[in-house]
Amino acid sequence: MAVYKRSYKPYEGGTTSDRWRFLVLTRYGFSGLFDSRPFTGAFVLSFVPFLIALAGIYFAHSATLRALLQVRGPGPNTAQINNYFFLAFLGIQSWLSFLLITWQGPQLIASDLANNALPLILGRPISRTEYVLGKFLVIASLVSVITWIPTLLLFFLNGGMEGNGWIWSHFWMLGSILLASWMWIAIVGLVALAASAWLKWRVAASALMLAFFFVGPGFGAAINATLGTNWGHMLDVLYAVKLIWVGLFRVPVSTAETLNMLGIPLWSAWCSVAGTCGLSLFLLNRRLKAREVVRG
Amino acid sequence: MTRLARLRTTLAEQPWELWTRQIAAVLRMDLRKNFLSRRGIWIYLLAFAPVVIITLHAIIDRHSGSMREDTEVLAGIFQFFYLRLGIFFGCLGIFTWLFRGEIIEKSLHYYFLAPVKREVLLLGKFVGGLVTSVTLFGLGVFASFAMMYLRFGDAGQYYIFNGPGMGQLLAYLGVTVLACIGYGSVFLALSLLFKNPVIPAILVLGWETFTPVLPSLVQRFSITYYLKQRN
Numbered sequence: 169m170a171v172y173k174r175s176y177k178p179y180e181g182g183t184t185s186d187r188w189r190f191l192v193l194t195r196y197g198f199s200g201l202f203d204s205r206p207f208t209g210a211f212v213l214s215f216v217p218f219l220i221a222l223a224g225i226y227f228a229h230s231a232t233l234r235a236l237l238q239v240r241g242p243g244p245n246t247a248q249i250n251n252y253f254f255l256a257f258l259g260i261q262s263w264l265s266f267l268l269i270t271w272q273g274p275q276l277i278a279s280d281l282a283n284n285a286l287p288l289i290l291g292r293p294i295s296r297t298e299y300v301l302g303k304f305l306v307i308a309s310l311v312s313v314i315t316w317i318p319t320l321l322l323f324f325l326n327g328g329m330e331g332n333g334w335i336w337s338h339f340w341m342l343g344s345i346l347l348a349s350w351m352w353i354a355i356v357g358l359v360a361l362a363a364s365a366w367l368k369w370r371v372a373a374s375a376l377m378l379a380f381f382f383v384g385p386g387f388g389a390a391i392n393a394t395l396g397t398n399w400g401h402m403l404d405v406l407y408a409v410k411l412i413w414v415g416l417f418r419v420p421v422s423t424a425e426t427l428n429m430l431g432i433p434l435w436s437a438w439c440s441v442a443g444t445c446g447l448s449l450f451l452l453n454r455r456l457k458a459r460e461v462v463r464g
Numbered sequence: 465m466t467r468l469a470r471l472r473t474t475l476a477e478q479p480w481e482l483w484t485r486q487i488a489a490v491l492r493m494d495l496r497k498n499f500l501s502r503r504g505i506w507i508y509l510l511a512f513a514p515v516v517i518i519t520l521h522a523i524i525d526r527h528s529g530s531m532r533e534d535t536e537v538l539a540g541i542f543q544f545f546y547l548r549l550g551i552f553f554g555c556l557g558i559f560t561w562l563f564r565g566e567i568i569e570k571s572l573h574y575y576f577l578a579p580v581k582r583e584v585l586l587l588g589k590f591v592g593g594l595v596t597s598v599t600l601f602g603l604g605v606f607a608s609f610a611m612m613y614l615r616f617g618d619a620g621q622y623y624i625f626n627g628p629g630m631g632q633l634l635a636y637l638g639v640t641v642l643a644c645i646g647y648g649s650v651f652l653a654l655s656l657l658f659k660n661p662v663i664p665a666i667l668v669l670g671w672e673t674f675t676p677v678l679p680s681l682v683q684r685f686s687i688t689y690y691l692k693q694r695n
Binding site: 267270271369370371372374375376378379382383386387389390391393394395396 | 506510513514517518520521524525537540541544545548549550553556557560561564568660661662663665666669
């Protein structure tokens with residue numbers, strides 16, 4: 169067999185510009201996520217509520233379809249497609265996105281740490297901020313596809329079918345949908361990355377993420393019951409998110425009261441959300457260093 | 465020879481003493497790993513967090529509040545924090561790590577290289593997890609109970625030793641042990657069946673949360689149902 173001389177040849181292909189280099193991490197992060205078939209299946213299933221809502225909006229606006237299906241009694245009417253509808257839809261989609269991120273999100277950084285790949289990645293012209301941004305974009309894109317993008321599609325579909333300037337009279341809801349979704353993306357994304365950075369075993373990171381969102385409310389409720397206060401809700405980031413969303417979607421105060429959503433003032437809910445994101449960033453900053461500490 | 469006599473002979477021939485020694489050896493190793501590792505700190509937090517709140521309550525509200533109110537608050541903390549969350553997540557962490565941890569740390573084959581039956585190893589590991597969880601959560605519940613009634617002085621002492629207090633404490637501790645056995649066995653099984661047991665654990669959490677609103681026949685398939693019967 170002939171053996172040819174193999175000498176060093178520099179890479180001659182195109183390179184990604186410095187500014188967008190972090191997107192390489194995002195691209196590889198995505199390929200890792202969808203390696204799992206059950207996860208891909210669950211991702212597809214997360215669009216079922218969207219299809220149901222889509223059908224609901226069409227059904228509410230189409231008298232022909234209702235007549236064709238011979239629906240008797242009061243079916244869904246167009247007045248029911250309001251801020252409550254979009255709030256409920258966004259709530260359902262957010263829960264589904266939370267489950268998906270709890271499932272696969274923690275592997276984003278944990279696998280790099282477990283395989284000692286972090287010094288290799290940070291040894292290239294990628295800063296720690298870009299590393300976090302690249303990984304965060306994986307979660308942000310995934311959650312966006314499940315939350316605000318379908319909600320906006322439903323909003324515009326309803327606007328188109330409703331006509332009569334419905335979009336302009338409800339234009340404020342566009343901002344509410346975007347702000348509510350991006351707040352959720354920030355919380356879920358940063359908590360998932362922080363859990364992933366501190367626990368090399370991704371199952372433990374998933375469990376930690378789950379515990380953060382479920383034990384916090386329990387601990388807060390215990391504080392409320394024992395000390396006779398409402399400030400325990402500050403530890404319940406889900407309560408804070410709900411409180412902010414209720415305000416963003418202009419749910420009347422009387423309805424919010426019946427839903428027990430006025431335990432703490434709105435500013436403290438924002439503080440709780442900011443505290444969660446800040447703590448996650450602090451933990452990421454502490455953990456993500458281009459070195460490995462080996463304990464004997 | 466009757467079937468019962470045959471069974472009795474078979475059981476008598478088994479090396480019970482050896483198995484007991486092997487279980488004790490596995491138990492010793494696991495207890496050291498569970499109690500003295502940095503990884504287990506969060507379980508201590510989970511078990512003793514309510515004690516901190518109750519201590520604060522005892523300091524802040526030392527001149528107000530009635531024993532009846534505090535008994536209800538303690539019952540609420542036990543049912544909604546310990547049973548639903550604390551013991552659930554504690555057992556999730558402890559019992560899924562028993563074998564998955566050995567797989568992650570690439571040390572399971574050392575157990576299999578030793579002349580130990582897999583059933584004995586499983587039992588030893590399970591008992592190790594059970595002793596850890598029962599000790600931590602039992603102490604947490606006991607400390608919460610003690611801190612709640614300590615501030616009432618003689619009246620609190622009378623309530624515990626001459627009133628219904630001791631019965632309640634024993635009921636809390638009994639339910640804690642049963643909860644650790646129930647959740648522990650479920651999570652140990654899940655960790656052996658699934659590579660990522662957290663997703664089935666979410667389903668178990670959802671099931672345990674929503675079964676109280678389902679028909680009574682369906683409720684019988686949840687651990688919470690039986691724990692409530694004992695509470």
